[in-house]
Amino acid sequence: MSTTLRKSLRILESLALSDTPRGISELSREIKLNKSAVQRIFQTLLEEGYIEKTADTSRYKPTLRIWELGSRVIAQNEVRRLIHPILRYAAKSSELTTYFAWADYPDIIYLDKIDGEKGRPNSSDPGQRIPMHAAASGRAILAFFDEAQIEGVLADLVNGAGDGASAVELRDELRLTRQRLFACSQRGAAARISSIAAPVWGQGALPVGSVVLTSDSVTLPQSDFDRVGAVAISIAEQATRVLGGSYPATASDAP
Template structure:
């Protein structure tokens, strides 16, 4: 393993986290390197166009070349493709329907799914939609959505089952709980005999871009099972988020 190369990568990470630029002494202390090593590494970065020295502050800062490379990589990442291996694993473990959703206005749009092999199962279809406040993936997305999205949802409240949320105050309480727990639960709010759990997926910027959910009939997924499923979903969505560049 090339130690100089590793030191250069560590140096890049340290500089990326410092919004005000970095000094040689500061970096040497932070990375436990001597000043001459840090200086040589910085000169190499400057030579390759990854860093520059600010003449006014006498501190080193990264150039837009890092952003350019990062943007090219981010553009190649597809939440559906990155999620699919994890969805297959969850489907094998739980034998329930697994689906991947994004938020489109006041609705969720299903962009990928794996059906349960069991004869009685939750039915969704790729390209299908559901009211966001009524399903677990929708609530997982709404918990981190902008206020204008919540206003749109509020204006479309409708009771699809006796358990459907029809008041914005009740929805806000649930969303607060979801942010605290990290996952959402649908207790039969869209289809009375279908329940589920879901957790959010984040991109490199930390923005919630999708939600991964599991759903099934109430006789197989009781409250205890949903809690276990929610914890498992958090593990999987964190792993997917890391693959999308989230840290």
């Protein structure tokens, strides 16, 4: 990849992921690039309409051009198109907020979301990327990955790059997830959220994602996890079928 292109992408990503407009000097320090190089890239992005200067400041922010491109990409995504009706039915019948999380090891990306009547509307939105180990949505997938990939995530935890959960706890939870075919969490990415996730297979040996049912811990208490887990598995089976995969009857049947 061109060095200039790589720098431009780093700058655009930093601007897009920032909660506030950024200045050239602070961004050059953050991503450790020469200020003059950053300034040239800013000028090109400005001229092409990807960023704009905020009024009365020397700071910049992305324009809707990025959203326009992203919305076209997601609209053309075949997986989302096939699974969206299943999520819509699941959210209506369960009254819980329903997600589809896409596997992008060692992370997951929330690809789609349907709010349920009793779901938690302020939970994660499509487009958010988080580490697999950080939520039930990712652990439902990771549990069926090979040992080397699991060890890679465990190593990150040991090195302090994870969310503070111990490697031993994670390994035990992944083992339990394989046995019952769903993962659960009472914390997720935010406090007081209960989530149940079941893996979804495509035509390959590893899960391609997971379906997630979530709400606050009052609506979805721990005493309901087994019941809702069975619902999540049923939804995941439907999603697997539309993606051309085969769902395991038990953990030992997993590809």
